[in-house]
Amino acid sequence: MKIERVRIGRLTLKITTSSPEISITIPINQLIPAEQKWVDLTQYNISDNGRIISWPTYPDIEPINLDLLTGNTDNQTLLTPITYIAIKAVRGLHPYHQALDKAGHLPTPLKPPDFDKEAMLAWLEINPVIIQQQASKVLCVANTRAYIAAINLLPPDTNIPVRWYTGRNDKHLKILVAADRLMNPLIHYETGKLIQRQFQLLEHLERSKYPKVISTNPPITPITFAKQIGVDPRTLRPKEKQGPQSGSPDE
Structure with missing residues (x-):
């Protein structure tokens, strides 16, 4: 497998290989260090064995090694x-x-x-x-x-x-x-209770201020969750609140 073509766009770099023909797309922002605002990526060099792309003019840019991208086939x-x-x-x-x-x-x-x-x-x-x-x-x-x-x-x-x-x-x-x-x-x-458990987990994630997982305005309700996944809202119910315990373990 060797590098056949390299195409550089505004957002991505695309590598096409031969034997087999594979297309690999790499986001530009994964190549250029954050402190470098702009570089001319067209000034690349392909190694003699056709497996490494490097930028001699920009030593801060890590070379792309085809072996690391494709693994040992x-x-x-x-x-x-x-x-x-x-x-x-x-x-x-x-x-x-x-x-x-x-x-x-x-x-x-x-x-x-x-x-x-x-x-x-x-x-x-x-x-x-x-x-x-x-x-x-x-x-x-x-x-x-x-x-x-x-x-x-x-x-x-x-x-x-x-x-x-x-x-x-x-x-x-x-x-x-x-x-x-x-x-x-x-x-x-999973058993039929999966949806109920996942809804309760979603409620917990929202209360714990995790990043948003489902694109809906919080707090999500059983009805809105059921509608999103296409099930009968009666399948879900809010988690029952724990009432005050009578007595204590020491009694």
């Missing part, structure tokens, strides 16, 4: 470390997922609430979308729920955390798809 996972790509660059689900959907195996998750953008991006950091280059298209191959949430809740130009799958359309990819569609929901399975 000889390992079993065939997944790169996290990088970023605009949501609109991902053109849908891999055909393996589409085949499962046509067979009637598409789960019907709850409608996601109107998550705050910052909270949504934080969640994607720990649940990056897994993507693959398919000819001229980039497709989602795993963590499909994160991808669907991202395209529904974030602007198309938003750069989201992703990991590239660098393998082929083989048995290993089918295992990833099966794990995503079958094991992921089962491992995260």
Whole structure:
């Protein structure tokens, strides 16, 4: 894998590799030190082995090492470390997922609430979308729920955390798809009381002055929360207040 092209825009730097062809987008503000207001990033240098971009004129800018971006693709996972790509660059689900959907195996998750953008991006950091280059298209191959949430809740130009799958359309990819569609929901399975518990957790976060998670004016109520996730408001109820205790443990 070598660097084929480098494109520098106002907000992002895009690297395209060859063998395999992968596009990697890096926000400009992650490259330039805070104290440097402006630099000419077009004055870059690509190493002889085609794997490192550096800026000799600006020694304060850390070189970009393709090995660190893509990881060791000889390992079993065939997944790169996290990088970023605009949501609109991902053109849908891999055909393996589409085949499962046509067979009637598409789960019907709850409608996601109107998550705050910052909270949504934080969640994607720990649940990056897994993507693959398919000819001229980039497709989602795993963590499909994160991808669907991202395209529904974030602007198309938003750069989201992703990991590239660098393998082929083989048995290993089918295992990833099966794990995503079958094991992921089962491992995260919760009883019917999940919604009630999550509402109570949301109330606690708001009382504790955590950063806003759901984009709604506080205090959130059972009715507004139920409407956001598309369930019957009767499913939820405010947490019962503890009344005064009669007696004491010493009595």
